[in-house]
Every structure is written in C-alpha cells, then in structure tokens.
Amino acid sequence: MRPYLAILSARFRALLQYRAAAVAGFGTQLVWGLIRMMIFDAFYASSAATQPLSREHAVTYVWLGQALFAMLPIQVDADVRNLVRSGSVAYELLRPVDLYGLWYARALAARTAPTILRAVPMFVVAGIFFGLEAPPSLGAGLGWLATLAGALLVGCAFMTLCTVLLVWTVSGDGLARWAPQVTYVLSGMVLPIPFFPAWARPVVEALPFRGMVDVPARIYVGDIQDPLRELGLQLGWTFALVILGRFLLGRAVQRLEIQGG
Amino acid sequence: MGAVAGLVSRRHREVPALDCVSFTIEPGELVGYIGPNGAGKSTTIKVLSGILVPDGGTVTVLGRVPWRERVAHVARIGVVFGQRTQLLWDLPVVESFDLLREIYRTDRDEHARARAELTELLDLGPLLDTPARQLSLGQRMRCDLAASLLHAPDILFLDEPTIGLDATSKLAVRDFVKRLNRERGTTVILTTHDLDDVEALCSRVIVIGKGRILSDGSLEQLRSGVTRERWLLVDLEDETAPVSDPDATLIRRDGRRACLRFDPERVPAAALIARISAAHRIGDLLLQPPPIDEVVARLYEKLL
Numbered sequence: 001m002r003p004y005l006a007i008l009s010a011r012f013r014a015l016l017q018y019r020a021a022a023v024a025g026f027g028t029q030l031v032w033g034l035i036r037m038m039i040f041d042a043f044y045a046s047s048a049a050t051q052p053l054s055r056e057h058a059v060t061y062v063w064l065g066q067a068l069f070a071m072l073p074i075q076v077d078a079d080v081r082n083l084v085r086s087g088s089v090a091y092e093l094l095r096p097v098d099l100y101g102l103w104y105a106r107a108l109a110a111r112t113a114p115t116i117l118r119a120v121p122m123f124v125v126a127g128i129f130f131g132l133e134a135p136p137s138l139g140a141g142l143g144w145l146a147t148l149a150g151a152l153l154v155g156c157a158f159m160t161l162c163t164v165l166l167v168w169t170v171s172g173d174g175l176a177r178w179a180p181q182v183t184y185v186l187s188g189m190v191l192p193i194p195f196f197p198a199w200a201r202p203v204v205e206a207l208p209f210r211g212m213v214d215v216p217a218r219i220y221v222g223d224i225q226d227p228l229r230e231l232g233l234q235l236g237w238t239f240a241l242v243i244l245g246r247f248l249l250g251r252a253v254q255r256l257e258i259q260g261g
Numbered sequence: 262m263g264a265v266a267g268l269v270s271r272r273h274r275e276v277p278a279l280d281c282v283s284f285t286i287e288p289g290e291l292v293g294y295i296g297p298n299g300a301g302k303s304t305t306i307k308v309l310s311g312i313l314v315p316d317g318g319t320v321t322v323l324g325r326v327p328w329r330e331r332v333a334h335v336a337r338i339g340v341v342f343g344q345r346t347q348l349l350w351d352l353p354v355v356e357s358f359d360l361l362r363e364i365y366r367t368d369r370d371e372h373a374r375a376r377a378e379l380t381e382l383l384d385l386g387p388l389l390d391t392p393a394r395q396l397s398l399g400q401r402m403r404c405d406l407a408a409s410l411l412h413a414p415d416i417l418f419l420d421e422p423t424i425g426l427d428a429t430s431k432l433a434v435r436d437f438v439k440r441l442n443r444e445r446g447t448t449v450i451l452t453t454h455d456l457d458d459v460e461a462l463c464s465r466v467i468v469i470g471k472g473r474i475l476s477d478g479s480l481e482q483l484r485s486g487v488t489r490e491r492w493l494l495v496d497l498e499d500e501t502a503p504v505s506d507p508d509a510t511l512i513r514r515d516g517r518r519a520c521l522r523f524d525p526e527r528v529p530a531a532a533l534i535a536r537i538s539a540a541h542r543i544g545d546l547l548l549q550p551p552p553i554d555e556v557v558a559r560l561y562e563k564l565l
Contacts, residue, residue, distance in 0.1 A: 006363030014351045017392075091347045093312040095364050096336035254314050 011109035143227030150234030188214030399430030
C-alpha cells in the first residue's frame with residue numbers, strides 16, 4: 001500500500017500549491033449551484049403535479065452534487081494525459097509497482113484531494129444560506145457515507161479505465177471530451193435520475209454512473225431506503241470495471257508506443 | 262498534402278526498428294550507444310529497460326527477461342531520458358525523492374544515505390526545496406540523475422543526458438557519470454549525439470544504424486575501422502605561403518594554420534613533416550587522428 005498512499009499524499013500537497021484554483025473552483029460550484037437551484041424553484045412554482053422528489057430534497061440533491069463535484073470522474077486527469085501525450089508514460093512503466101494500481105491510486109488522489117478542499121466550505125455555506133438539509137436519520141447519514149465511498153471507488157475504476165483507453169489513442173482528446181459528457185448526464189449531475197423519462201430509467205439505473213452522484217444523494221435525503229443493495233451494485237460495477245481495465249492495460253502494455261523517440 | 266492524404270487512406274509499411282542487434286555488456290562497463298536519428302537507439306533502451314516488448318529475439322538483463330518480469334527488473338535499473346523529467350512538476354525536488362523512496366520501498370536510512378551522497382556529488386543542496394518547474398535545464402538534469410539513482414540500481418541507462426545542456430552542466434554530468442561508474446561500479450549505457458560525451462566517458466562504443474550494429478569496440482577500433490588517415494596541423498611563419506604536397510590534401514587554411522589530411526600507409530608522417538618543413542618555416546606542428554565527429558559522420562554516410 002505504501003507507494004499508493006505516497007502518491008495520494010504527493011498529489012494532495014501539489015494541489016495545496018494552487019490555493020487560487022481551489023477558491024475559483026469553489027466559486028464556480030457555488031454559482032452553478034445557485035443557477036440549478038433557481039431552475040428547480042421555477043420548475044416547482046410552475047407545476048402543480050406531484051414530482052418524484054420534493055423541492056427540499058431536490059435542492060439538497062443539487063448542493064450535494066455541487067459540494068462533491070470534484071469527485072465526479074468527468075476529466076481524464078491532466079497529468080496522466082500529458083504523460084501519454086509527451087511519452088513520459090515510459091517513466092510510469094519504469095516503476096517497480098503494479099501499473100494499474102499506480103493509475104488507480106492517481107485517480108483516487110485526483111478525486112479525493114480537491115474534494116476535501118472544496119466540500120467542507122460548500123457544506124457550511126449551502127447549509128447555512130441555501131437550503132442544504134441534514135440527513136433525516138442517522139441511518140441515512142451512515143448509508144450516505146458508505147455509498148459515498150462506493151461512489152469514489154466506482155468513479156475511480158471508470159476513470160482508470162479511461163486512462164487505460166488513452167494509451168490506445170495518440171492524444172486522447174476525443175476520449176477526454178466524450179467521457180465527461182456521458183458521466184455528467186448519466187450520473188444525475190444535470191438532472192436527478194428520478195426526473196428521467198420512464199423509458200430511460202431502466203437503462204440509466206443499470207449503468208454504473210448513477211452510483212457516482214444519484215445513489216448517495218438520494219440515500220442522504222432518505223429517498224432510497226436500501227443502502228446495502230446500492231452499495232452492492234456500486235462494488236459490483238467497480239469490480240467489473242477494474243477487471244476490464246486490467247485486461248485492456250495488459251494488452252496495451254504489449255503494444256505500447258512511446259511517443260517522441 | 263500528406264496530412265490530408267492520411268485522412269483518406271493510410272498506407273502502412275513495416276519497418277524493423279532493430280534487426281540482428283546482438284551484444285553482451287559486462288558488469289561495470291561504461292558503454293556508448295550511438296547512431297543517427299531514427300537508428301534504433303531509444304528503441305534498444307526501451308527494450309532493455311522492459312517498457313517495450315519486441316516482436317522476437319531474446320534479451321537477458323541481470324538474469325531476467327525485462328518485459329516478462331518487469332517489476333523485479335525495473336527495481337534494479339535506473340533510467341534517465343534527457344528530454345523528459347521524472348520529477349513532480351509542482352513540488353519541491355525533495356518531495357519527488359521522498360515519493361520515489363516509497364515507490365521503490367527503499368529503507369529510510371538507506372534512502373537518507375543515498376540522498377546525502379547524491380546531493381553532495383551533484384551539488385543539489387540549494388535545489389532540493391525548489392519546485393521542479395523552476396529549475397533550469399542543467400539543474401533539472403542533475404536532479405533527474407539523482408532521482409534515477411536513489412535506489413542504487415546496478416545498471417544506469419542514460420538516453421541523451423547532455424541534450425541541450427551548457428558546457429559547465431555537460432562537464433558536471435560527465436564527471437558524475439564517470440565517478441559513479443568507477444567508484445560504485447554501476448554499469449552505464451549511454452546514448453548520445455554528443456561524441457565528446459563518448460570520448461570523455463566510454464571505453465566501448467556500439468554504433469547502430471538503420472536497426473543494425475555497424476561497429477562495436479573501443480574508440481580506437483571504431484576510428485581505424487572507418488579510416489586510417491591522420492591529420493597534420495601546421496602553423497606557418499608566413500601567412501600567405503601556399504602549402505601543398507602530392508601525398509596529402511589540404512582541408513582547411515585559417516591564416517597561419519593549415520590542416521592537411523594524409524594516409525600514413527602511403528606516406529609516413531615523418532616523411533611528410535620533413536618535406537613540409539624543408540619547404541616552409543614552421544612555428545608549430547600537431548599530428549592527430551581525425552576528430553571523432555568526422556569519423557562517425559563518415560560511418561553514417563556509408564549508410565545512405
């Protein structure tokens with residue numbers, strides 16, 4: 001575990017070098033949260049029909065998403081992308097560690113470090129001013145924490161898979177643009193999954209993306225009562241994505257091209 | 262049009278990057294591995310370091326096949342790619358070193374000892390707390406060298422370690438590599454385009470071109486394999502006097518200094534010198550083999 005923990009801590013310290021970026025990220029998430037909140041306000045004010053989530057739950061859902069935004073695997077890590085593009089990925093292969101583990105640790109570091117920096121102030125600000133409510137019960141709170149960990153694991157497995165796929169392409173830009181859009185929509189970050197049309201929901205609910213935002217948020221507000229089943233799904237998907245990623249990485253290393261001589 | 266044509270149809274052509282390349286390097290050797298651009302130098306380094314899997318052939322390094330036992334293999338080697346850095350861009354150099362300690366699972370005391378030693382040898386003291394992105398190229402290269410040696414590898418691969426460095430930094434890198442090889446007995450394999458590196462460091466030179474070995478031996482052997490000729494530099498008292506000899510060719514004339522090329526099998530150096538000093542008043546004389554750059558350029562030309 002030592003090498004992987006060290007990567008995590010190095011990443012965390014690198015991030016602390018950029019305090020302005022953390023402040024800017026927080027500001028952006030706050031503004032987006034307010035916009036999304038206003039959209040929901042307008043929506044609830046103009047509709048008399050019963051909605052799948054109450055207004056209070058929807059607002060809390062929005063703020064949870066904003067607070068934990070940095071955890072969402074919507075960006076192939078810039079450092080790994082640069083490694084592949086410049087050919088410095090060679091140095092990664094020169095380390096006496098399991099390459100998949102190394103990249104998974106990088107993904108984990110890239111998700112947790114900024115999240116910790118941004119989530120805490122967001123919970124405070126949104127909790128005091130903008131209607132982020134506390135979980136209704138201790139069970140919901142614990143279920144949230146457990147599925148939040150699950151969301152991190154499945155998100156990092158997806159991210160590492162993207163990183164592996166990057167090795168198969170030259171610049172990885174196509175993938176780096178495509179992956180976020182899918183994750184963004186299917187995780188519930190744009191629109192909570194309960195608002196999706198009935199025909200789409202079976203598909204969306206079967207995919208791993210929902211475990212990254214929708215599941216923990218709805219357990220938090222008490223809309224989903226069975227955290228264990230959801231956690232099982234998250235871990236199942238994590239397992240599947242790790243197996244696939246490992247398989248593809250094994251193949252990729254056999255035919256790796258290192259850019260630039 | 263090339264890039265546009267590539268959009269419509271791409272033709273592929275198989276190019277063997279390495280072909281019949283075979284050599285053995287003994288522990289403690291310091292070997293130069295040179296060749297023109299695209300010759301297959303970096304490919305060889307990548308195969309030997311276990312990050313590229315060849316389509317065929319056998320490679321054994323320290324008793325292991327590099328790509329089959331990658332993790333065990335890379336723990337015993339160090340690699341520096343001159344054009345790339347392994348330091349964490351945003352963090353002080355010392356943090357990169359700490360991270361490497363964890364990745365190589367080096368014992369804390371051993372790491373501290375290696376770090377202190379390398380810091381002294383490479384004069385890194387003032388650089389350790391500087392983020393890598395603020396280092397000059399020469400400083401960065403010294404730090405990269407240290408980073409690749411913290412785990413005390415048995416073999417060090419240097420891929421163009423002096424590229425882009427100023428004269429002082431080049432000398433510092435050369436001195437260090439020489440000491441490392443002599444004092445620690447680390448085997449060093451060096452690729453470079455700077456033949457002064459080779460001349461200063463390597464007891465053995467392997468020349469590769471178009472994926473094949475062209476020459477393997479000492480610098481002297483390389484020279485005599487390509488050409489027997491010698492250069493005679495003469496400083497004349499009279500700046501305007503024309504110099505000529507039936508058995509020698511004038512290559513250059515800079516004011517008083519004339520540079521003549523001759524084949525010692527056709528005319529012994531003593532005879533040539535005697536003839537020229539009989540015809541001219543001479544200030545100074547220097548007899549030397551052609552510069553290594555010249556020799557290697559001629560070897561590369563044969564490839565075309």
